Amino acid sequence: MKTAIVAVFLLITTFMAAHVLMAAGDPAPRKGAPPAGQLQKATFAGGCFWCMERPFDELPGVVSVTSGYTGGQKKNPTYQEVSAGGTGHAESVQVVYDPAKIGYDKLLERYWHNIDPTVKDRQFCDVGSQYRSAIFYHNEEQHRLAVQSRKALEMNKPFKGPVVTEIVAAGEFFPAEEYHQHYYKKNPIRYKYYRTSCGRDKRLKELWGDLAGH
Numbered sequence: 001m002k003t004a005i006v007a008v009f010l011l012i013t014t015f016m017a018a019h020v021l022m023a024a025g026d027p028a029p030r031k032g033a034p035p036a037g038q039l040q041k042a043t044f045a046g047g048c049f050w051c052m053e054r055p056f057d058e059l060p061g062v063v064s065v066t067s068g069y070t071g072g073q074k075k076n077p078t079y080q081e082v083s084a085g086g087t088g089h090a091e092s093v094q095v096v097y098d099p100a101k102i103g104y105d106k107l108l109e110r111y112w113h114n115i116d117p118t119v120k121d122r123q124f125c126d127v128g129s130q131y132r133s134a135i136f137y138h139n140e141e142q143h144r145l146a147v148q149s150r151k152a153l154e155m156n157k158p159f160k161g162p163v164v165t166e167i168v169a170a171g172e173f174f175p176a177e178e179y180h181q182h183y184y185k186k187n188p189i190r191y192k193y194y195r196t197s198c199g200r201d202k203r204l205k206e207l208w209g210d211l212a213g214h
Contacts, residue, residue: 039063040099042107043070043136043170045090046115047123050183051195052093055114055213057182061102066094067183068175070136076174085128092136094173104142108149111135113211116203117153118161125198136170143167159207 046052049067056065069082072089082089095107121129135150137143146167154163175181184191195201204212 038099039096040104041138041170042095042097042104042142043092043138043173044095044107044111045071045092045132045134045136046111047091047126047131047133047200048194048198049091049093049176049180050191051200052114053182054184055110056093056095056107059097059102059106059110061098061100062107063096063098065096065182066173066175067180068092068094068173070094070171070173071134071168072171075172079177079180082130085130088129089174090130090132090134091176092134092173094175104145105149108135108146110214112149112153113208113214114204115165116207117163117165118159118207120164124200124203132166133164134166134168136168138170143169158209158211 044052053065053067056062069077069087069089070092072082072087074081074087074089077087077089081087082091097104097107115133116123117133119133121127121132123131123133135146137146150163150165150167157163179186201212
């Protein structure tokens with residue numbers, strides 16, 4: 001009986017040792033990376049938030065897109081306050097996504113192709129810091145990827161202008177009023193008129209060619 005117990009003990013010990021060795025060979029998680037298996041947030045400012053929802057809504061792996069305000073000083077700002085330019089906020093969108101289905105790098109690609117990164121404190125016909133372009137990172141991994149993405153763009157950009165889009169740590173995000181959420185679905189005619197009259201698609205085509213909007 002004792003021999004049998006010793007044999008079982010040795011078998012268990014060997015099994016555990018093997019697993020320790022296997023675990024030791026696994027790569028350590030990247031510093032600053034979010035926990036695996038959890039939904040993540042990404043926040044981008046690219047001018048009028050009406051025009052930034054649809055590009056992300058269309059991506060597989062994106063769970064939700066919310067228009068709102070971030071990067072300012074006042075809590076719970078209204079649209080009137082932000083659009084007047086006195087709160088420091090930028091119109092932005094917060095994207096909730098499943099990292100198992102889409103990577104942050106893909107979100108960055110979609111972001112760049114839907115903005116004009118060559119102008120400061122404006123986007124298309126909208127002027128002011130509230131319409132600035134900015135990537136608001138939520139962790140060190142997003143920061144690393146955003147900086148890497150901007151450097152790659154600076155080296156391979158299909159246009160002549162400089163890349164002035166900010167990369168800053170995300171602060172508190174305040175959802176915009178309900179009538180702004182998914183405006184392109186609620187008011188498609190007004191949305192298309194605004195987008196066209198603002199010259200957004202024309203300028204995106206000039207900057208990105210066939211990549212514009214994608």
